[in-house]
Amino acid sequence: xxxxxxxxxxxxxxxxxxxxxxxxxxxxxxxxxxxxxxxxxxxxxxxxxxxxxxxxxxxxxxxxxxxxxxxxxxxxxxxxxxxxxxxxxxxxxxxxxxxxxxxxxxxxxxxxxxxxxxxxxxxxxxxxxxxxxxxxxxxxxxxxxxxxxxxxxxxxxxxxxxxxxxxxxxxxxxxxxxxxxxxxxxxxxxxxxxxxxxxxxxxxxxxxxxxxxxxxxxxxxxxxxxxxxxxxxxxxxxxxxxxxxxxxxxxxxxxxxxxxxxxxxxxxxxxxxxxxxxxxxxxxxxxxxxxxxxxxxxxxxxxxxxxxxxxxxxxxxxxxxxxxxxxxxxxxxxxxxxxxxxxxxxxxxxxxxxxxxxxxxxxxxxxxxxxxxxxxxxxxxxxxxxxxxxxxxxxxxxxxxxxxxxxxxxxxxxxxxxxxxxxxxxxxxxxxxxxxxxxxxxxxxxxxxxxxxxxxxxxxxxxxxxxxxxxxxxxxxxxxxxxxxxxxxxxxxxxxxxxxxxxxxxxxxxxxxxxxxxxx
Amino acid sequence: xxxxxxxxxxxxxxxxxxxxxxxxxxxxxxxxxxxxxxxxxxxxxxxxxxxxxxxxxxxxxxxxxxxxxxxxxxxxxxxxxxxxxxxxxxxxxxxxxxxxxxxxxxxxxxxxxxxxxxxxxxxxxxxxxxxxxxxxxxxxxxxxxxxxxxxxxxxxxxxxxxxxxxxxxxxxxxxxxxxxxxxxxxxxxxxxxxxxxxxxxxxxxxxxxxxxxxxxxxxxxxxxxxxxxxxxxxxxxxxxxxxxxxxxxxxxxxxxxxxxxxxxxxxxxxxxxxxxxxxxxxxxxxxxxxx
Numbered sequence: 001x002x003x004x005x006x007x008x009x010x011x012x013x014x015x016x017x018x019x020x021x022x023x024x025x026x027x028x029x030x031x032x033x034x035x036x037x038x039x040x041x042x043x044x045x046x047x048x049x050x051x052x053x054x055x056x057x058x059x060x061x062x063x064x065x066x067x068x069x070x071x072x073x074x075x076x077x078x079x080x081x082x083x084x085x086x087x088x089x090x091x092x093x094x095x096x097x098x099x100x101x102x103x104x105x106x107x108x109x110x111x112x113x114x115x116x117x118x119x120x121x122x123x124x125x126x127x128x129x130x131x132x133x134x135x136x137x138x139x140x141x142x143x144x145x146x147x148x149x150x151x152x153x154x155x156x157x158x159x160x161x162x163x164x165x166x167x168x169x170x171x172x173x174x175x176x177x178x179x180x181x182x183x184x185x186x187x188x189x190x191x192x193x194x195x196x197x198x199x200x201x202x203x204x205x206x207x208x209x210x211x212x213x214x215x216x217x218x219x220x221x222x223x224x225x226x227x228x229x230x231x232x233x234x235x236x237x238x239x240x241x242x243x244x245x246x247x248x249x250x251x252x253x254x255x256x257x258x259x260x261x262x263x264x265x266x267x268x269x270x271x272x273x274x275x276x277x278x279x280x281x282x283x284x285x286x287x288x289x290x291x292x293x294x295x296x297x298x299x300x301x302x303x304x305x306x307x308x309x310x311x312x313x314x315x316x317x318x319x320x321x322x323x324x325x326x327x328x329x330x331x332x333x334x335x336x337x338x339x340x341x342x343x344x345x346x347x348x349x350x351x352x353x354x355x356x357x358x359x360x361x362x363x364x365x366x367x368x369x370x371x372x373x374x375x376x377x378x379x380x381x382x383x384x385x386x387x388x389x390x391x392x393x394x395x396x397x398x399x400x401x402x403x404x405x406x407x408x409x410x411x412x413x414x415x416x417x418x419x420x421x422x423x424x425x426x427x428x429x430x431x432x433x434x435x436x437x438x439x440x441x442x443x444x445x446x447x448x449x450x451x452x453x454x455x456x457x458x459x460x461x462x463x464x465x466x467x468x469x470x471x472x473x474x475x476x477x478x479x480x481x482x483x484x485x486x487x488x489x490x491x492x493x494x495x496x497x498x499x500x501x502x503x504x505x506x507x508x509x510x511x512x513x514x515x516x517x518x519x520x
Numbered sequence: 521x522x523x524x525x526x527x528x529x530x531x532x533x534x535x536x537x538x539x540x541x542x543x544x545x546x547x548x549x550x551x552x553x554x555x556x557x558x559x560x561x562x563x564x565x566x567x568x569x570x571x572x573x574x575x576x577x578x579x580x581x582x583x584x585x586x587x588x589x590x591x592x593x594x595x596x597x598x599x600x601x602x603x604x605x606x607x608x609x610x611x612x613x614x615x616x617x618x619x620x621x622x623x624x625x626x627x628x629x630x631x632x633x634x635x636x637x638x639x640x641x642x643x644x645x646x647x648x649x650x651x652x653x654x655x656x657x658x659x660x661x662x663x664x665x666x667x668x669x670x671x672x673x674x675x676x677x678x679x680x681x682x683x684x685x686x687x688x689x690x691x692x693x694x695x696x697x698x699x700x701x702x703x704x705x706x707x708x709x710x711x712x713x714x715x716x717x718x719x720x721x722x723x724x725x726x727x728x729x730x731x732x733x734x735x736x737x738x739x740x741x742x743x744x745x746x747x748x749x750x751x752x753x754x755x756x757x758x759x760x761x762x763x764x765x766x767x768x769x770x771x772x773x774x775x776x777x778x779x780x781x782x783x784x785x786x787x788x789x790x791x792x793x794x795x796x797x798x799x800x801x802x803x804x805x806x807x808x809x810x811x
Contacts (some may be wrong), residue, residue, distance in 0.1 A: 035612050241616050247769065262791055263591075374747040376766035387572045405661060431554050435591050512631040 044232040047258040051239040057181035058139035071515040072204040075180035081505035100166035107157035110226035113184040113201040122159035124153035139209035144179035166462040172427035205230040256499040260325035281510030282422035287489040290446040292415040302361030304484030310351035320380040330477035331431040332489040338428040338473025369397040370417035428473040446485040537799040544795025550633035550788025558605040570753040571657040588773040599755035600777040622682025630690025643678035660748040723800035730793035734786035
């Protein structure tokens with residue numbers, strides 16, 4: 001009798017269970033997987049913390065869009081890579097402030113748009129800047145242009161930016177950032193005046209080759225660029241939201257540059273992956289605990305002050321930020337005009353003072369809730385706050401939210417405490433703009449409203465004297481803190497890691513300027 | 521009295537079968553340890569699981585801290601033990617509630633009129649049509665995370681599992697000869713359901729319940745991992761896993777403290793359920809190691 005070549009054995013359920021358990025244990029005991037080869041030198045593979053949303057400067061949604069727009073468009077001036085904030089010429093041959101409301105510029109004659117849309121001229125500059133303030137376009141970036149009146153074209157490549165009132169942030173956050181990108185008038189008009197994620201014509205050292213949603217954005221070197229050529233044939237930008245995932249991608253050799261998390265900083269500094277360098281930069285972000293002044297539970301100023309004094313920021317720095325960040329004194333980071341050297345309520349908790357203030361308040365059995373975006377750093381911070389307030393006998397409930405629900409919370413008048421974090425540009429005007437009365441319930445979740453604060457915000461943007469301007473912003477932060485609605489925590493930090501085969505070009509806050517990245 | 525003695529005898533017989541089966545014995549031992557450690561967690565935790573001790577953060581295992589400490593200096597071993605209590609605080613009431621309602625609805629559907637059967641089946645199918653995790657996330661997003669929300673959501677989505685099995689068993693028992701004889705003798709519907717059908721469906725229910733506990737523990741851990749379960753600082757295996765994930769490159773201990781109990785619980789209850797199934801299902805007796 002012939003035996004079959006394969007003898008099928010019935011696998012009993014119990015045997016399978018036993019086998020699978022054993023296999024699981026064996027796998028747990030083993031582990032490890034091989035690493036991917038490092039990226040080659042002709043392609044820069046890098047990471048953005050979210051996916052691109054728009055390639056139209058009028059609708060750019062922030063850092064991620066700008067990281068892609070900056071290499072493909074030109075501005076009159078660009079941020080200068082380095083440790084101190086400054087700018088350098090880009091499309092402008094020259095630029096000067098003729099008087100507080102007039103800025104004259106002359107364009108280089110070597111910059112042209114792709115797809116046959118010709119040389120960049122002053123008309124393109126006029127179109128690019130004025131379209132953003134055009135109410136019909138409803139640009140989300142209109143505030144960046146502040147009091148722009150118009151751009152006067154005085155020649156083929158010369159013009160004057162005319163402001164209604166002096167506007168100091170122009171040099172810090174308008175011309176060298178999102179709203180300063182220059183697009184082709186003819187190209188945009190040919191597609192109805194605005195674009196989404198497909199550029200109609202660009203002019204920078206790199207071209208936008210493709211965008212694969214949630215996968216990657218690919219830029220390639222612009223062969224017609226007349227300036228210093230981009231160092232890489234290709235730049236691939238991968239949207240990786242999670243910092244840990246980005247670190248694993250880096251260590252696996254899948255990307256050449258990424259920001260890393262503060263909790264990994266010590267480990268990566270002590271033993272960086274092969275041929276890698278870790279660098280640390282201060283960040284401009286600001287994190288604070290806010291208290292909703294419209295909530296009756298928090299209407300007692302002594303209670304708010306007690307909370308301010310009970311919060312122990314050094315503990316937060318240690319546990320949430322792994323001692324990789326410094327406590328902040330306000331919303332304006334060190335290195336920017338208006339930074340305060342000290343806060344009014346101190347950094348470490350002062351429980352005696354907090355208890356005295358609570359006693360003065362006459363409040364007892366206080367029970368509050370704090371709304372927190374569900375990220376591990378925030379959850380850790382919230383638990384420290386909970387312990388800090390518990391020391392005063394205040395019960396604090398932690399309410400975690402996903403991004404979509406958290407960022408809608410401002411509309412909620414019943415908010416109590418909020419652990420919040422805002423991004424920032426290198427001008428104090430950008431920070432104070434969210435805390436004026438008009439923003440109450442929009443981005444001003446504390447609903448703090450002060451006439452003096454609003455006046456400072458309005459006046460300081462026009463103040464040309466840096467000393468006077470700095471004093472005004474310092475006073476603005478004093479007003480915030482005096483209200484008892486704010487306890488400032490930190491500006492965080494930006495540690496980056498990169499392969500030694502590349503020379504990164506970074507802003508003073510550690511964010512990348514890809515157009516200036518080079519090869520080692 | 522006679523019924524009680526009979527029940528005691530059956531329980532002893534089941535226990536006897538369980539301990540004779542190596543898989544059952546291991547399962548029983550694991551489940552007993554988990555239950556006891558959860559029950560007496562308060563007494564056996566070496567440290568307050570929510571007390572912050574930041575200077576001692578991220579320590580490795582030692583005699584002082586058996587599984588090290590987390591980013592807030594809390595003793596990971598203590599948090600693991602208390603996490604077990606939270607897991608069972610969710611799993612046991614959920615199972616009890618889902619099983620009770622499933623039994624009630626399943627017996628009504630199987631024994632009652634056709635129209636009621638259809639109505640209850642429609643209810644089961646409607647609940648089953650929602651993916652459990654998505655349903656849980658939606659409810660938690662609406663009403664906010666809490667232990668009670670988690671229990672209610674998982675209970676609601678588990679009812680059809682029990683109800684459908686009970687309905688099928690009731691339908692097959694309904695036409696059994698002993699039920700027909702009871703009816704002929706004038707027994708009421710409630711007596712038939714309570715005295716004759718209920719004891720016959722309880723065995724399979726116990727097996728499903730034992731097998732379901734790891735699923736529910738896993739669901740609770742998943743929701744807590746996502747920040748949608750218990751609120752901080754309450755320890756749960758899911759929140760330990762979350763802490764462990766964010767610290768995975770610094771220390772493996774929080775993730776071990778969150779993951780290992782989940783694996784052991786799953787194995788323990790699955791082993792026990794498998795062994796129970798063999799005991800209560802006469803068709804399987806004599807197979808799988810029992811002679």
